[in-house]
Amino acid sequence: xxxxxxxxRSGVAPYLQIVQQVKEALRLGxxxxxDQLPTVREVVADLAINPxxxxxxxxxxxxxGLVEARPGRGTFITSTLAAPSLKHHEALRHELExxxxxxxxxxxxxxxxxxxxxxxxxxxxVRRVA
Amino acid sequence: xxxPLVTHGVGxxxxxxxxxxxxTLTVPERAIVGLAGPNGAGKSTLLGLxxxxxxxxxxxxxxxxxxxxxxPEVLADVGYVARDAPLYRSFTxxxxxEFARATNPGWDETIxxxxxxxxxxxxxxxxxxxxxxxxxxxxxxxxxxxxxxxxDEPFARLDxxxxxxxxxxxxxxxxxxxxxxxxASHVIADIxxxxxxxxxxxxxxxxxxxxxxxxxxxxxxxxxxxxxxxxIPGVQEIVRERHSGRQMTLLAxxxxxxxxxxxxxxxxxxxxxxxxxxxxERLPGPTAPEKGRLRWHG
Numbered sequence: 035x036x037x038x039x040x041x042x043r044s045g046v047a048p049y050l051q052i053v054q055q056v057k058e059a060l061r062l063g064x065x066x067x068x069d070q071l072p073t074v075r076e077v078v079a080d081l082a083i084n085p086x087x088x089x090x091x092x093x094x095x096x097x098x099g100l101v102e103a104r105p106g107r108g109t110f111i112t113s114t115l116a117a118p119s120l121k122h123h124e125a126l127r128h129e130l131e132x133x134x135x136x137x138x139x140x141x142x143x144x145x146x147x148x149x150x151x152x153x154x155x156x157x158x159x160v161r162r163v164a
Numbered sequence: 165x166x167x168p169l170v171t172h173g174v175g176x177x178x179x180x181x182x183x184x185x186x187x188t189l190t191v192p193e194r195a196i197v198g199l200a201g202p203n204g205a206g207k208s209t210l211l212g213l214x215x216x217x218x219x220x221x222x223x224x225x226x227x228x229x230x231x232x233x234x235x236p237e238v239l240a241d242v243g244y245v246a247r248d249a250p251l252y253r254s255f256t257x258x259x260x261x262e263f264a265r266a267t268n269p270g271w272d273e274t275i276x277x278x279x280x281x282x283x284x285x286x287x288x289x290x291x292x293x294x295x296x297x298x299x300x301x302x303x304x305x306x307x308x309x310x311x312x313x314x315x316d317e318p319f320a321r322l323d324x325x326x327x328x329x330x331x332x333x334x335x336x337x338x339x340x341x342x343x344x345x346x347x348a349s350h351v352i353a354d355i356x357x358x359x360x361x362x363x364x365x366x367x368x369x370x371x372x373x374x375x376x377x378x379x380x381x382x383x384x385x386x387x388x389x390x391x392x393x394x395x396i397p398g399v400q401e402i403v404r405e406r407h408s409g410r411q412m413t414l415l416a417x418x419x420x421x422x423x424x425x426x427x428x429x430x431x432x433x434x435x436x437x438x439x440x441x442x443x444x445e446r447l448p449g450p451t452a453p454e455k456g457r458l459r460w461h462g
Contacts, residue, residue, distance in 0.1 A: 042357060045431055047377060078339045082331035084196045084358045085339035 035072055036065055040081050048083055052091030060100065060115040071101060071109040166229045168193055168312045168344040169214060174223035176209050183209040184368045187223070191344060191361065192375075198359030199348040200438055205365040207348040208247065211314050214346075215244045228311055240270065243310030243343075247317045249301035251289045257300060258285040264304045275340060276307030279333055295326030299333065306337040313338070313345045319354045331358060352435045364438055372441045376434055383437050386414040386427040398422035404440045415440045 036059050038052055046054070059065040072080070074088045092109055095101045102112045137147050169191040176184045184206040191197055199207050213220055216232030216239060225231070230238040251260055257280065265271045280303050283296055292300065298318060305313060315334075319327045335358060338345055349355045362379060364372040372379065383403070386396070390412040393402070400419035406412065415432065416422075422429050432440075 040357075043433070045433065047380075075336060075339045079332050079336040082328055082335055082357060084360050085335060086194060086196070086360055 035070065038072075038077055038081060040083060048087045049091040049094065052077075052088060053094050056091075056095055056100065057115060060111070063114075063116040065111050065114075066116075067111050067114055069111045071111070073108055166193075166226075167191055168228055169346070170226040171210075171213075172224045172226075174210075174213060174220045174225050176206075176213060176218065177221040182221075182368050184213070184365075187365075187370055189363060189370065189373060191346065191363075194342060194344050195361040196338065196358050197344075197346045197361045197363060198352075198355030198376075199346055199363050199365065200352055200355060201350065201365035201371075202442060203350050205350075206368040207350075207365055208316055209368075210365070211244070211316050211346065211348055214312075214314060215239060215242055240268070240308065241311045243305035243308050243313040245301045245305050245313075245315045245318060248321065249297045249318070251297060251301060251304075253288070253290040255289050256285065257283045257287050257289070257292075260289060260300060260304065261285075261307075264307055268308045270309055272307050272309050275309065275337065276303045279303035279306065279337070293326070294321040295323075295329065298322060298326070298330050302330065302333060302337070306341065309341055310343055311341075313341075313343050315345070315347045317349055318347065319349060319351065327354065334358075352438050356434050362434070362438065364441055366442050372438070379437060380431070380434055382419075383415065383417055383432050384422065385430045385432050386416055386422065387411065387430065388427040396422065396424060396427070398424075404443060 036056065038055055040048055040051055042048075044051065056065065056071070071092065074085055074092065077083070077088045078085045092101065092103065096103060096109075100111065100113055100115070101109050103109045134147065137150070142150070167190050169189070171187050171189045174184060174187040175182055187206075187210065199210065201207055212218055213225055214227055214232065216227075216236055219233050228238050228241055232238055232242075252263075255263065261276060261280070264276070265273070279299055283292070283300060287296075289297065289300065298321075302318075305315075318330060318334075322330060334345075337343075347355050347359070359376055361375050362372065363370060386399075388411070390407055390410050393405070393414075396416070398418050398420040399414075399416040399422065401417045402414050403417055404415040406414075414427075415437070
């Protein structure tokens with residue numbers, strides 16, 4: 035069963051951290067259809083967080099069709115993110131590698147590369163949510 | 165469903181000093197409210213008014229839809245842990261629980277028991293650690309199965325480990341009971357982890373109130389070259405202004421997107437946000453008129 039963790043300094047809303055951790059586990063194949071998520075009460079007692087936060091994260095996962103709440107039994111995974119995206123990982127990784135080589139040729143050191151990537155990611159994310 | 169706690173222009177005066185003034189709030193059902201503010205801000209006064217310890221000097225307070233002074237039966241549904249978890253020191257853990265059972269008609273043995281697993285029934289309250297006392301006081305408050313639970317500085321005497329344990333137990337109990345909770349604390353970090361709603365008091369006034377999500381998403385730090393400030397599109401109000409050399413940093417409440425690229429726009433965490441609203445430079449001097457002070461209230 036997945037065990038959640040919470041990074042209060044990440045700037046990501048706690049309920050989104052739960053959503054992201056489930057999605058990541060699905061992408062990596064660590065969670066699969068039929069697996070059960072911990073109950074709200076278990077997460078709450080484990081992490082010392084607000085039950086509304088956990089419930090909100092679970093509702094969001096339910097709305098995106100990834101899990102299903104079965105009353106009295108718990109919340110279960112109903113679909114996976116691994117299959118459709120995994121097959122693209124290889125090609126995307128190759129593209130990223132050639133980009134990294136280009137950055138290296140252009141004289142960027144590791145820190146500069148990380149800075150370019152993180153600011154680009156951040157801006158892309160801001161555009162997406164705006 | 166009515167809101168579990170509503171105050172309408174509530175004020176409480178002790179002799180000539182107002183401990184709380186013009187307090188108007190609506191606590192959403194099942195929220196976990198962080199009641200923040202420095203010592204002496206009026207937090208305990210607000211909690212005391214809520215449990216009918218004293219009557220407001222002005223205004224009205226509704227607890228679960230009723231007046232806690234005129235209809236004290238409502239208090240059967242309100243759990244209250246006062247500062248320092250007061251308990252009878254000569255009682256044993258068992259005596260304390262039996263007393264609570266005898267005085268609370270709706271006593272829930274199971275839920276109270278869950279919080280006592282690591283306490284021995286024969287231990288005297290006076291011999292318990294601060295964490296043990298906090299746990300016992302919480303068991304007594306939760307055993308009532310309250311719809312509204314009020315905690316006054318519950319972390320004050322707990323070390324970080326005991327504080328985390330207490331928070332775990334509290335959240336566990338709250339999710340079982342589906343209760344609304346108000347946690348008063350002058351240490352923002354203690355309430356930041358669990359609160360989804362914030363009420364910030366300072367000098368007896370509500371400085372800021374709202375859902376954490378709304379407060380965090382509506383405030384940004386703007387950093388840029390120092391300049392005379394005019395209206396910045398997207399900024400509703402400048403909360404705080406700081407200068408360092410040729411650079412200035414503004415804490416702004418936004419009502420739109422800041423598109424002016426001469427400002428670099430960053431998010432601000434809840435703790436920094438509340439500290440900025442509490443900061444001395446935000447508070448007008450003692451000669452400032454009462455009205456001027458209120459304009460900080462978002």
